[in-house]
Amino acid sequence: MNFFRHRPFGLPAFALLLIAAAGCSSADDVPSVAVPTPGGAVAQLCRHLDEVLPNKVDKLGRRDPEPSSALTAGWGDPAIILRCGVARPAKMADPEADGVEVNGVGWLLEQRADKSFRFTTTLRKAYVEVTIPAGRTGDGMAPLVSLAPAIKKAVPEGIAD
Numbered sequence: 001m002n003f004f005r006h007r008p009f010g011l012p013a014f015a016l017l018l019i020a021a022a023g024c025s026s027a028d029d030v031p032s033v034a035v036p037t038p039g040g041a042v043a044q045l046c047r048h049l050d051e052v053l054p055n056k057v058d059k060l061g062r063r064d065p066e067p068s069s070a071l072t073a074g075w076g077d078p079a080i081i082l083r084c085g086v087a088r089p090a091k092m093a094d095p096e097a098d099g100v101e102v103n104g105v106g107w108l109l110e111q112r113a114d115k116s117f118r119f120t121t122t123l124r125k126a127y128v129e130v131t132i133p134a135g136r137t138g139d140g141m142a143p144l145v146s147l148a149p150a151i152k153k154a155v156p157e158g159i160a161d
Helices: 012-024 041-050 142-154
Strands: 072-075 080-084 100-101 103-110 118-121 127-132
Touching: 041 080, 041 142, 100 142, 103 142, 127 142
Parallel strands: none
Antiparallel strands: 072 080, 080 127, 100 103, 103 118, 118 127
């Protein structure tokens, strides 16, 4: 008669439970985002943008999302998220779409169902998307004011490929 039970990797059940619980939660609750997959020229512009992005946006410290990438950045909690090299939003074809210009950078403005805002640059060689969570939309333009100098420096005007 066999009194031993087989456990994967020889770990006790309690240890397996702890490992499983740790894998389901994050101590620092870092946001996660989909990383864009632009072509080579746009990816290079995005890497340059990452190098010149400010450490603070709207007085919020930088807190990049996972997975770590030069194509994404974040500030605060809940995070303002920047993704560089996104696809051209379909809404840009709508002549009735809302747009704003902030410190020399044009943006398509979209309010989402969850009351957050998504802004996407217009007339730049790469599309840069900034999502502002619903809890931070009081002065929705403040993050764009903080980001405009870096975008103007790293992403030239023109039409994205």
